[in-house]
Amino acid sequence: MNCPYCGHHHSKVIDSRDVNEGIRRRRQCLGCGSRFTTYERLQSATLFVVKKDRRREEFSRNKLLTGIRKACEKRPLPTGAVDKLADDIEAELYHQGKAEIPSAVIGDMVMERLKNLDYIAYIRFASVYREFTDITALKQEVDTLLSAEAEVSQPTSQLPLLPTEELAGIAKSRRRSRR
Numbered sequence: 052m053n054c055p056y057c058g059h060h061h062s063k064v065i066d067s068r069d070v071n072e073g074i075r076r077r078r079q080c081l082g083c084g085s086r087f088t089t090y091e092r093l094q095s096a097t098l099f100v101v102k103k104d105r106r107r108e109e110f111s112r113n114k115l116l117t118g119i120r121k122a123c124e125k126r127p128l129p130t131g132a133v134d135k136l137a138d139d140i141e142a143e144l145y146h147q148g149k150a151e152i153p154s155a156v157i158g159d160m161v162m163e164r165l166k167n168l169d170y171i172a173y174i175r176f177a178s179v180y181r182e183f184t185d186i187t188a189l190k191q192e193v194d195t196l197l198s199a200e201a202e203v204s205q206p207t208s209q210l211p212l213l214p215t216e217e218l219a220g221i222a223k224s225r226r227r228s229r230r
């Protein structure tokens with residue numbers, strides 16, 4: 052394992068712990084002293100991704116991670132959020148126990164999680180993955196997000212215009228005046 056900073060071949064392990072059916076090792080480069088992390092995990096049975104043009108390609112966690120990273124670039128996300136997202140998806144894929152999985156299914160899984168994480172990252176990912184061909188399709192997606200947002204936040208963010216007692220009083224006087 053070469054140092055990602057200087058390419059040196061040797062590093063020492065300064066911490067190691069069990070995580071998600073694997074081992075996470077914190078290493079320090081013996082060349083430049085930089086610290087980096089490696090994961091050791093059991094190689095699961097090979098999983099193939101079936102692409103849109105029906106070609107099959109071995110599932111690559113790196114490729115998945117690259118796509119998510121690109122969408123999340125410069126977004127204020129907690130450290131490790133992107134790796135965790137990729138880990139979750141990878142784990143779920145292997146747990147399904149299938150030999151092949153359509154790329155669209157993986158894309159949907161990413162979208163679903165990004166939606167909960169960061170809207171901008173979600174829109175970026177969607178614009179590549181869904182191949183928005185025009186601004187209208189993009190706007191539709193944004194509108195959907197905004198209306199979902201409004202539905203969730205309405206009950207808490209909107210205060211009654213008048214205190215409840217006053218409203219009750221108005222209702223009463225209206226009823227009276229109708230008689």
Ligand SMILES: [Zn+2]
Pocket residue numbers: 054055056057058059080081082083084085
């Ligand atoms: Zn180094």
